[in-house]
Every structure is written in C-alpha cells, then in structure tokens.
Amino acid sequence: DIQMTQSPSSLSASVGDRVTITCRASQSISRYLNWYQQKPGKAPKLLIYAGSSLQSGVPSRFSGRGSGTDFTLTISSLQPEDFATYYCQQSYSTPTFGQGTKVEIK
Amino acid sequence: QVQLVESGGGVVQPGRSLRLSCTASGFTFSAYAIHWVRQTPGKGLEWVSLISYDGGNKYYTDSVKGRFTISRDNSKNTLFLQMDSLRPEDTAVYYCAREIYSGDSVSHFDYWGRGTLVTVSS
Numbered sequence: 745d746i747q748m749t750q751s752p753s754s755l756s757a758s759v760g761d762r763v764t765i766t767c768r769a770s771q772s773i774s775r776y777l778n779w780y781q782q783k784p785g786k787a788p789k790l791l792i793y794a795g796s797s798l799q800s801g802v803p804s805r806f807s808g809r810g811s812g813t814d815f816t817l818t819i820s821s822l823q824p825e826d827f828a829t830y831y832c833q834q835s836y837s838t839p840t841f842g843q844g845t846k847v848e849i850k
Numbered sequence: 851q852v853q854l855v856e857s858g859g860g861v862v863q864p865g866r867s868l869r870l871s872c873t874a875s876g877f878t879f880s881a882y883a884i885h886w887v888r889q890t891p892g893k894g895l896e897w898v899s900l901i902s903y904d905g906g907n908k909y910y911t912d913s914v915k916g917r918f919t920i921s922r923d924n925s926k927n928t929l930f931l932q933m934d935s936l937r938p939e940d941t942a943v944y945y946c947a948r949e950i951y952s953g954d955s956v957s958h959f960d961y962w963g964r965g966t967l968v969t970v971s972s
Contacts, residue, residue, distance in 0.1 A: 775954070775956060776956050776957075777956075778956075778958040778959070780959075786964070787945055787962035787963060787964055787965060788895070788945075788959070788962055789962075790958060790959060790960050793952055793956060793958040793960075794952045794954055794956035794958075795956075797952060799960070831894070831895055833895070833958075833959075835956055835957040835958060838897060838909070838911070839885070839887075839897040840897065841894060841895040841896070841897075842894075843894050844894055844895075
C-alpha cells in the first residue's frame with residue numbers, strides 16, 4: 745500500500761492566517777491526490793481533487809498544489825468555520841489516507 | 851440532493867455478525883461505484899471495500915478479506931456490508947462514499963454518508 749504522511753499533525757492558527765498543510769506519498773502518485781475536511785461528528789467533505797481542482801461550492805481560499813510525491817493544501821485566510829481536521833487521500837492505487845492535520849484556534 | 855444514509859451499526863460480541871446498509875437518494879445509484887470507509891480514533895480513515903456500479907467487481911482491504919462481503923441492490927438503491935467473524939479491531943464508524951472521476955480520470959469521494967458506529971466488544 746502507498747503510505748501517506750501529513751505534516752504537521754496539528755497546528756494552532758488565528759483567523760486571517762495563511763495555513764499550509766503538507767502531504768507526502770511513499771511513491772509517486774502523479775496527481776491522484778484529494779483533500780478532505782472533517783468536523784467533529786461529521787463525515788469528511790471533499791475540498792480538492794486531482795491535486796489542485798476545487799470541488800464545486802468550496803471557497804476559493806482553499807487551494808491545492810503538487811504532483812508526484814509532495815502536495816500541499818493552503819488556506820489563504822483562515823476563517824472560523826475552517827477549524828477542523830484535514831486529510832489527504834491518494835487514489836493512484838487502493839485508497840489510503842493521511843493521518844490527518846487538526847487545525848485549532850490559537 | 852444527493853444523500854447517503856448508513857444504518858445497521860450497533861454493539862456486537864467478537865465472532866458475531868452484523869449487516870450494514872447504505873441507502874442512496876438524489877442520484878442514479880446504479881451508475882456509481884460505492885465504497886465503504888471506516889474511521890477509528892487510533893487508525894484514522896481506512897478504506898474497507900469497493901463495489902462497481904453493477905456489482906460485478908468487488909475489492910476488499912486485506913484485513914477483512916474472507917470476513918466481509920459487499921453487495922448492492924440497484925433496484926432498491928441500497929448498498930450492503932455483511933460483516934462476519936467480527937473482531938474488536940473492526941470497531942469503527944463505517945461510512946459509505948460515492949466514487950466519481952474527474953476529467954483526467956482521478957477518482958475521489960464526492961459524497962459521504964454520516965456514518966454508523968460498530969462496536970465489537972464482549
């Protein structure tokens with residue numbers, strides 16, 4: 745299985761901050777990388793697919809970059825509703841997820 | 851609107867069985883592959899199983915092969931997961947999720963259910 749490693753595992757930030765989360769694959773996955781947001785007690789919500797494509801209805805402050813093994817999710821200006829846990833997921837082979845990055849209020 | 855609703859979770863003893871259901875609405879269920887994904891505090895999100903749109907192809911993660919069976923009834927817009935020989939490590943919230951492909955053939959899960967909790971404990 746392809747291992748997905750996210751960093752950091754958690755971070756504290758303030759409203760308005762620019763936040764970047766990194767996801768690294770154990771082998772090249774081209775652009776087969778998706779990002780999800782999850783709030784407590786809720787299902788994951790798709791934010792970004794194919795590395796950089798914004799899912800319909802997702803605010804433009806979210807963006808994704810990368811290909812191969814290294815990917816980033818950036819929130820350009822953190823909003824109160826963005827405090828959540830974020831997961832990357834590869835779909836190059838049998839799906840696997842990163843361990844998650846919890847974004848908390850500073 | 852697209853909805854996926856899981857049911858059938860509960861508390862069960864090790865070695866016993868449970869059947870989960872996922873009822874779909876708001877889209878042409880028979881046109882989409884559907885996955886089961888589970889989540890535990892310790893292991894995070896883990897893919898469990900996939901069934902193709904017509905039920906002709908099924909895949910499982912290694913840890914459930916031979917114990918879990920995925921199936922679907924397209925006439926009833928319903929997905930199932932038959933879980934036999936349950937183990938404590940199967941304890942998790944189980945989600946069903948719809949698979950869709952982008953224009954460049956990258957699959958992703960665009961809709962998820964709210965999940966159903968399975969607890970395996972004596």
